[in-house]
Amino acid sequence: MPSKRLAAKPLNAPQGDSLALDEQLCFALYSTMLSLNKVYRGLLHDLDLTYLQYLVMLVLWEKDGINVSEICTRLALETTTLTPLLKRLEARGLIQRVRSASDERQVIVSLTAEGRALRGKAKALPSCVAQAMELAPKEIGALRAQLLALRSNLDRNA
């Protein structure tokens, strides 16, 4: 005779306890990020930038002449990831990497004229992306806020 365990374990398990791929927020987040990355790949092709390179340029267009650590902090990435990328951007002539005189440990990253000029080409990008998202600005803002709140929670419990 079956016990009443069924009542405690419904046929459709609650979201948090299921191993079903489609019920997991993690996969929604992961695959949406990949899709967004693909959209950016297409749009960034003209600028000959990868998505991460674009993010680094965004940081530098906002504040030039910062050290590697500050870029790392801003993007929540490790030097391990950024050092090779910065070397590539330097090889392409978009930035310069110079050891700080006041603190020889630091490497100061600054935009070249070409790097600054690239900002003009990049200006059209956000509206193209927004168009591909097919979301109202208000929805985009709300989703962004939710994601940042989630990120904050995750970082606290990492």
Next chain:
Amino acid sequence: MPSKRLAAKPLNAPQGDSLALDEQLCFALYSTMLSLNKVYRGLLHDLDLTYLQYLVMLVLWEKDGINVSEICTRLALETTTLTPLLKRLEARGLIQRVRSASDERQVIVSLTAEGRALRGKAKALPSCVAQAMELAPKEIGALRAQLLALRSNLDRNA
């Protein structure tokens, strides 16, 4: 004398047109995904699985004995990404890769006993992740739905 151009270009540009890193949904999505990945990294350490390996196992725990293409479709990834990963899972003894007899082009992926057994260890994971997210199940569900809708839009406009 300044023209009235200012009226057409407000000091705080609308979200879709700004190159400010913090105003972009893309960065919120990207960095939140990385944070979530870090949480999973910690939780998956015991299972000796990476995040993507875990996703593949989720697919196989749901439906065993499928070919590589079906896994690719399910996870929206290329064979280029999955073929080496599947070889690693095979080397670890979690899965088997066998050429299909009816269609020699296909490779059928099936779980080994060890691969099936690993599901038991994985069952605790979703609730740990949900706890780290600090979100109510309803919020998680809503966010997931929004992300999937966004992904659908992005894929349509890719």
Next chain:
DNA sequence: TGCCATTAGATCGCATGCGATCTAATATCC
């Protein structure tokens, strides 16, 4: 001053992720 901890980057190894391309097997069309 001199020893030691800390900090900033760099190097290495490994695991994704994808575009371009290749091979082998199957499907299609005449």
Next chain:
DNA sequence: GGATATTAGATCGCATGCGATCTAATGGCA
């Protein structure tokens, strides 16, 4: 039946992403 197109995976090259570790420079403290 045979030429051709398509499909399923695999291989290669390159760019992330991070843990572990290294080096050099700075800070702190007896």
